[in-house]
Amino acid sequence: MRNAPEDLAALLREAEHAVVLTGAGISTESGIPDFRSAGGLWENYDPMTVASMRTFMDDPALFWRFHRPRIDMLGAVDPNPAHEAVAELQRRGIVRSVITQNIDRLHSRAGAVDVIEVHGSLDAGRCMRCDHAVSMDEVCARADAAEDGVPRCDCGFQMKTGVVLFGEQMPTQAINAAYDAAESADVMLVIGSSLVVAPVSQLPGVVLSRGGRLAILTESETDYDPHCTVRIHEKAGPTMQAVLAALDA
Numbered sequence: 001m002r003n004a005p006e007d008l009a010a011l012l013r014e015a016e017h018a019v020v021l022t023g024a025g026i027s028t029e030s031g032i033p034d035f036r037s038a039g040g041l042w043e044n045y046d047p048m049t050v051a052s053m054r055t056f057m058d059d060p061a062l063f064w065r066f067h068r069p070r071i072d073m074l075g076a077v078d079p080n081p082a083h084e085a086v087a088e089l090q091r092r093g094i095v096r097s098v099i100t101q102n103i104d105r106l107h108s109r110a111g112a113v114d115v116i117e118v119h120g121s122l123d124a125g126r127c128m129r130c131d132h133a134v135s136m137d138e139v140c141a142r143a144d145a146a147e148d149g150v151p152r153c154d155c156g157f158q159m160k161t162g163v164v165l166f167g168e169q170m171p172t173q174a175i176n177a178a179y180d181a182a183e184s185a186d187v188m189l190v191i192g193s194s195l196v197v198a199p200v201s202q203l204p205g206v207v208l209s210r211g212g213r214l215a216i217l218t219e220s221e222t223d224y225d226p227h228c229t230v231r232i233h234e235k236a237g238p239t240m241q242a243v244l245a246a247l248d249a
Contacts, residue, residue: 013094022107060158085240086112087107186211208227219235
């Protein structure tokens with residue numbers, strides 16, 4: 001197993017169809033806390049209370065008291081060098097697809113295109129009753145104008161963002177696209193994901209089962225570590241910039 005940025009650059013240089021899969025760890029360097037590590041978001045909040053469909057339906061005011069400030073927080077951060085490096089690899093044609101578990105849209109803001117967002121995103125909101133869609137700015141405006149902080153549709157029902165909640169069905173189109181990308185990949189680079197949340201956690205196994213190779217860049221351990229061709233335990237931003245430098249050398 002190799003463990004240097006130059007090794008990752010060599011692996012990507014050899015790839016014919018490389019795919020990147022990212023999780024919360026790629027965005028921590030932008031100032032967004034992750035979920036499951038020490039000090040992560042779920043250390044202080046019960047996800048089944050603040051991020052579930054049950055709470056959204058039964059107590060929308062509680063739901064929006066948690067989520068409304070997070071929308072502002074996510075809108076105030078910028079892509080970091082890891083997001084920028086992934087976008088550059090895609091522009092160069094080295095990376096064919098970008099799959100992310102994140103809802104922060106930082107990959108798109110960094111310049112990546114056709115990002116597969118398997119957990120949804122904060123790009124818009126919609127009514128759960130009549131399916132009327134509005135921009136995220138409009139969702140926030142309606143929340144801020146409501147006495148209880150709950151954005152409501154013109155039909156009177158509460159609106160939600162495009163983020164997939166616990167207890168909600170995963171977006172079929174995005175999941176299918178992610179599996180299609182994994183089945184075509186000869187290299188998968190995982191950045192900042194603990195690879196414990198299904199069905200995304202199964203994607204590296206799809207690549208390996210078809211004879212592809214796996215590279216993982218996270219500071220924490222994963223169950224796939226023994227199966228890696230390249231395994232780097234470092235911060236994503238500096239490492240990915242070093243990978244670009246090695247490709248240019």
